[in-house]
Amino acid sequence: MNRHLISAADLSKRDALLVLDTAEELARVADRPIKKLPTLRGRTVVNLFFEDSTRTRISFEAAAKRLSADVINFAVKGSSVAKGESLKDTALTLEAMGADAVVVRHSASGAPHRLAGWVRGSVINAGDGWHEHPTQALLDAFTIRGRFGRGSGEALDGLRVTIVGDVLHSRVARSNVWLLHLLGAEVALVAPPTLLPIAIDDWPCSVSYDLDAALPKSDVVMMLRIQQERMNAAYFPSVREYSRRYGLDTARLRQLPDEAIVMHPGPMNRGVEIAAEVADSPRSTIVEQVANGVSVRMAVLYLLLGGLEAAQ
Amino acid sequence: MTDTSWVIKGARPLGAGPADITITDGTITAIGDGAGQRGAQAIDAAGLIALPGLVDLHTHLREPGREDAETIETGTLAAALGGFTAVHAMANTDPVADTAGVTEQIWRLGRAAGHCDVQPVGAVTVGLGGSRLAEFGAMAESAARVRVFSDDGSCVADAVLMRRALEYVKAFDGVIAQHAQEPRLTEGAQMNEGAASGRLGLAGWPAVAEEAIIARDCLLAAHVGSALHICHVSTAGSVEIIRWAKSKGWRVTAEATPHHLLLTDDLVASYDPVYKVNPPLRTAADVAALREGLADGTIDCVATDHAPHPVEAKETEWAVAAFGMTGLETALCVVQEAMVDTGLLSWAEVADRMSARPAAIGRLSGQGEPLAPGSPANLVLYDPAASSAVDPAGHASRSRNSPFAGRTLPGQVVATFLRGRATVLDGKPA
Amino acid sequence: MARAAHPAGGQSGTGGDGVTARGPGGQGGTPAPGPEANPKTVLEAAEIHRALTRIAHEIIERTRGAEQVVLLGIPTRGVPLAGRLAAKITEVEGRPVPYGSLDITMYRDDLRLRPARGLGPTKVPAEGIEGKTVVLIDDVLYSGRTVRAALDALNDLGRPLAVQLAVLVDRGHRELPIRADYVGKNLPTSPQEVVRVLLTETDGEDAVLLEAVGDTARPRRGGVTGRKR
Numbered sequence: 001m002n003r004h005l006i007s008a009a010d011l012s013k014r015d016a017l018l019v020l021d022t023a024e025e026l027a028r029v030a031d032r033p034i035k036k037l038p039t040l041r042g043r044t045v046v047n048l049f050f051e052d053s054t055r056t057r058i059s060f061e062a063a064a065k066r067l068s069a070d071v072i073n074f075a076v077k078g079s080s081v082a083k084g085e086s087l088k089d090t091a092l093t094l095e096a097m098g099a100d101a102v103v104v105r106h107s108a109s110g111a112p113h114r115l116a117g118w119v120r121g122s123v124i125n126a127g128d129g130w131h132e133h134p135t136q137a138l139l140d141a142f143t144i145r146g147r148f149g150r151g152s153g154e155a156l157d158g159l160r161v162t163i164v165g166d167v168l169h170s171r172v173a174r175s176n177v178w179l180l181h182l183l184g185a186e187v188a189l190v191a192p193p194t195l196l197p198i199a200i201d202d203w204p205c206s207v208s209y210d211l212d213a214a215l216p217k218s219d220v221v222m223m224l225r226i227q228q229e230r231m232n233a234a235y236f237p238s239v240r241e242y243s244r245r246y247g248l249d250t251a252r253l254r255q256l257p258d259e260a261i262v263m264h265p266g267p268m269n270r271g272v273e274i275a276a277e278v279a280d281s282p283r284s285t286i287v288e289q290v291a292n293g294v295s296v297r298m299a300v301l302y303l304l305l306g307g308l309e310a311a312q
Numbered sequence: 313m314t315d316t317s318w319v320i321k322g323a324r325p326l327g328a329g330p331a332d333i334t335i336t337d338g339t340i341t342a343i344g345d346g347a348g349q350r351g352a353q354a355i356d357a358a359g360l361i362a363l364p365g366l367v368d369l370h371t372h373l374r375e376p377g378r379e380d381a382e383t384i385e386t387g388t389l390a391a392a393l394g395g396f397t398a399v400h401a402m403a404n405t406d407p408v409a410d411t412a413g414v415t416e417q418i419w420r421l422g423r424a425a426g427h428c429d430v431q432p433v434g435a436v437t438v439g440l441g442g443s444r445l446a447e448f449g450a451m452a453e454s455a456a457r458v459r460v461f462s463d464d465g466s467c468v469a470d471a472v473l474m475r476r477a478l479e480y481v482k483a484f485d486g487v488i489a490q491h492a493q494e495p496r497l498t499e500g501a502q503m504n505e506g507a508a509s510g511r512l513g514l515a516g517w518p519a520v521a522e523e524a525i526i527a528r529d530c531l532l533a534a535h536v537g538s539a540l541h542i543c544h545v546s547t548a549g550s551v552e553i554i555r556w557a558k559s560k561g562w563r564v565t566a567e568a569t570p571h572h573l574l575l576t577d578d579l580v581a582s583y584d585p586v587y588k589v590n591p592p593l594r595t596a597a598d599v600a601a602l603r604e605g606l607a608d609g610t611i612d613c614v615a616t617d618h619a620p621h622p623v624e625a626k627e628t629e630w631a632v633a634a635f636g637m638t639g640l641e642t643a644l645c646v647v648q649e650a651m652v653d654t655g656l657l658s659w660a661e662v663a664d665r666m667s668a669r670p671a672a673i674g675r676l677s678g679q680g681e682p683l684a685p686g687s688p689a690n691l692v693l694y695d696p697a698a699s700s701a702v703d704p705a706g707h708a709s710r711s712r713n714s715p716f717a718g719r720t721l722p723g724q725v726v727a728t729f730l731r732g733r734a735t736v737l738d739g740k741p742a
Numbered sequence: 743m744a745r746a747a748h749p750a751g752g753q754s755g756t757g758g759d760g761v762t763a764r765g766p767g768g769q770g771g772t773p774a775p776g777p778e779a780n781p782k783t784v785l786e787a788a789e790i791h792r793a794l795t796r797i798a799h800e801i802i803e804r805t806r807g808a809e810q811v812v813l814l815g816i817p818t819r820g821v822p823l824a825g826r827l828a829a830k831i832t833e834v835e836g837r838p839v840p841y842g843s844l845d846i847t848m849y850r851d852d853l854r855l856r857p858a859r860g861l862g863p864t865k866v867p868a869e870g871i872e873g874k875t876v877v878l879i880d881d882v883l884y885s886g887r888t889v890r891a892a893l894d895a896l897n898d899l900g901r902p903l904a905v906q907l908a909v910l911v912d913r914g915h916r917e918l919p920i921r922a923d924y925v926g927k928n929l930p931t932s933p934q935e936v937v938r939v940l941l942t943e944t945d946g947e948d949a950v951l952l953e954a955v956g957d958t959a960r961p962r963r964g965g966v967t968g969r970k971r
Contacts, residue, residue, distance in 0.1 A: 007510075010316070024369030048407070086624065086625055086627075086628060087628055087629050090627065106629065107631070108630060108631035108632065109477070109512060109513040109514050109583070109630065110512070110514070110583025110629060110630045110631075111583075111629040111630075113582065113583040113584075114583060114584075114628070114629055116628075118356035128513070129513050129514075130514070131512060131514075132513070171513060174426030174513060197509070197510030197516075198505055198506065198509075198510060198516065198518075199506050199507040199510050200510060202507055203510075
């Protein structure tokens with residue numbers, strides 16, 4: 001593995017399976033009375049979150065602490081960054097603190113790339129703008145693998161995954177398209193035309209505007225959060241129309257094959273892209289995605305920091 | 313012995329066979345055998361191409377207001393080192409060059425620096441605000457003799473305002489140079505809209521935002537019978553529209569930058585803001601169309617759009633980085649790589665696109681004249697056989713934001729003469 | 743599963759896998775005349791089976807019937823060994839013995855010396871280890887660091903009544919105060935030698951080989967070199 005994890009598109013199939021298999025083992029730690037491993041003792045992991053995100057930050061924090069690493073949380077509000085400190089100066093400060101890994105979430109696509117040029121430690125992308133969110137895709141793949149009974153060393157061949165929503169602005173969608181395809185899944189995107197990037201024909205997935213046609217052919221439906229602000233920029237006429245055409249309600253849930261599962265990266269807009277009953281149904285993996293997130297992030301931290309260098 | 317008399321021995325004027333160029337008191341007096349010229353300094357120019365001094369229709373000298381990025385002194389020195397004897401300084405300074413006073417100040421500072429002629433460009437609208445016309449007449453009649461007007465940096469988006477500006481400048485043979493960028497279609501845009509922007513998650517800048525304005529303005533210029541110049545053309549569609557407009561006999565001229573003749577949007581994958589520019593780097597198909605357009609004359613000239621920025625404006629995440637690339641010192645080398653070494657332009661045609669036509673569009677007298685006896689001795693000696701890695705730290709420009717950093721480019725400017733006085737000798741300031 | 747290739751020693755006609763020097767597995771082939779064969783077989787399949795049978799009986803004896811015993815094999819080869827011992831004990835006592843695996847990668851003291859490696863399986867039987875006698879099983883005991891890591895791993899899983907250690911081969915050169923309770927074979931070795939354990943479940947055959955590899959840096963554990971875990 002590269003010493004950074006910035007983009008799912010950079011992972012090889014072998015790397016991806018190594019992360020999933022390692023996460024499989026590390027997931028057991030959650031069931032033990034002592035939820036700790038000594039492996040990253042003495043290492044410092046910095047959570048550098050320029051965007052508010054309690055859930056992802058806590059997930060990385062839990063993962064690092066379970067590996068006995070020291071965690072420093074650098075949230076933007078009230079910090080020197082809020083007073084206008086540049087990304088570069090923030091990076092240099094982290095260097096001075098001896099960060100072994102920097103987990104970074106930023107609203108600008110490409111921020112982790114810049115950071116990687118300024119710090120010696122490993123950079124882990126926790127979401128950059130619209131670009132990528134690789135650990136989310138890894139935990140999604142892990143969740144799918146688990147639900148469909150695939151074991152260690154196995155990929156997602158033959159599984160049909162449909163991703164629904166604002167693909168244009170979604171780093172979760174991008175990372176998932178690259179990773180799920182890498183792992184052998186058949187990926188389909190469903191969205192209104194305004195929320196799909198131009199030139200999406202080269203992407204390794206199919207594209208459609210029709211959710212109802214896609215559902216009976218899906219083993220996994222992954223709903224993306226829709227932001228209300230997009231309505232103001234004329235991406236769709238109203239939340240009501242969006243929800244009616246692209247929302248996963250109970251009627252649509254019944255159109256899914258019996259074994260199909262429903263996923264959502266969170267946070268959800270209950271009643272908009274996903275009905276409350278669907279989110280709470282047994283087909284929904286939303287809660288276990290959170291637990292899986294910690295295991296997957298433990299795997300990533302271990303593989304990047306646990307050895308002399310990133311796992312080969 | 314004066315310092316504006318020279319015998320340049322064995323140069324290759326416009327790439328043709330070797331000849332001696334004799335310069336007496338700032339004027340070219342003979343091309344041929346220069347033996348026996350008394351009182352002149354001699355230069356051995358064996359193997360060097362001689363071109364008329366290059367004229368840049370589009371440069372940002374940043375002074376007044378942004379002297380941290382560039383001053384007229386450093387910018388014109390950079391120009392001379394790039395082989396330029398005249399540059400048009402764009403109006404988006406601080407204060408904006410929208411009055412006779414500011415344009416004259418810029419003109420005087422250029423004369424004082426003395427490295428090349430500085431021809432100020434006047435703004436189209438007051439403060440570049442896009443709502444009120446600037447005092448074109450006053451600027452035209454000032455010592456700066458402004459003839460080219462541009463809101464470059466911003467687009468004159470209001471159709472009525474653009475129409476009025478096009479009509480108004482007819483009174484003194486002026487030309488409006490449009491920065492074609494439909495503002496609503498490019499709100500928050502970061503890079504060319506295409507396959508790369510989709511993958512990289514950056515807001516896209518569609519080609520149509522440039523092409524729609526060009527089409528509109530060509531039609532407007534035709535309708536009112538005025539001259540229109542299009543700045544930094546960047547797309548294949550734009551080239552096609554301009555070709556069509558010219559075929560109708562309309563007075564439309566256009567420029568393209570060296571970087572748009574060589575670089576594509578794949579480079580943005582590193583998220584290094586050195587590649588962030590307005591208009592953005594486009595696709596290989598666009599680069600090919602621009603090269604073809606420059607070769608067949610649809611694109612009249614190469615203009616650098618030299619846009620210096622201080623380090624902190626580029627050493628950030630992409631979204632907040634400034635748009636712009638430096639270009640004066642690398643222009644001729646890039647044109648050699650993109651156009652001459654590919655067989656698309658001869659050196660004589662380079663002289664046309666980088667000296668004669670820009671001077672004509674800019675209505676500049678004494679610049680862009682042919683390399684012939686009687687012309688003012690504005691010329692550049694260039695070694696096409698040299699090559700070197702571009703190192704912005706060694707540039708005269710105050711700023712380091714060159715997209716060619718680390719890249720090996722062919723050629724090197726060896727000497728530049730401004731009315732017979734050497735501004736650059738041996739590749740260094742004279 | 744193919745066994746790792748080993749270089750032919752200074753023996754004629756060995757074509758890369760040393761078959762003629764060793765003879766087919768399980769038939770006690772005599773080494774060919776001439777310089778000592780490399781690698782050398784120190785335990786044939788039958789000897790391994792006998793050793794495991796003896797260890798199984800010893801465990802039964804020392805734990806008074808293996809009543810509260812849990813066998814945990816250390817991956818990779820400790821795992822099939824634990825399985826075999828559990829089967830033998832069950833055969834004798836007529837009662838199933840819980841067994842599983844305990845991966846110790848995350849507790850190793852030498853992690854920073856090499857790139858991070860993948861993990862082996864940790865499967866603790868449902869009965870758990872609280873108050874039980876845990877018998878750790880590994881193929882080779884060498885520096886003792888693996889066992890030290892296993893003790894730390896166990897500590898985080900619970901509090902056993904006692905911990906014992908069974909190994910197929912003890913090759914000496916301890917770096918920590920660790921000793922085995924049950925040993926298949928004591929094998930004096932030098933640090934320039936490598937002990938290779940082959941098991942049917944992982945390598946397709948049963949054998950223990952001793953190979954001289956010259957002045958290589960002392961390997962960190964006694965298993966097969968060149969295989970990353």
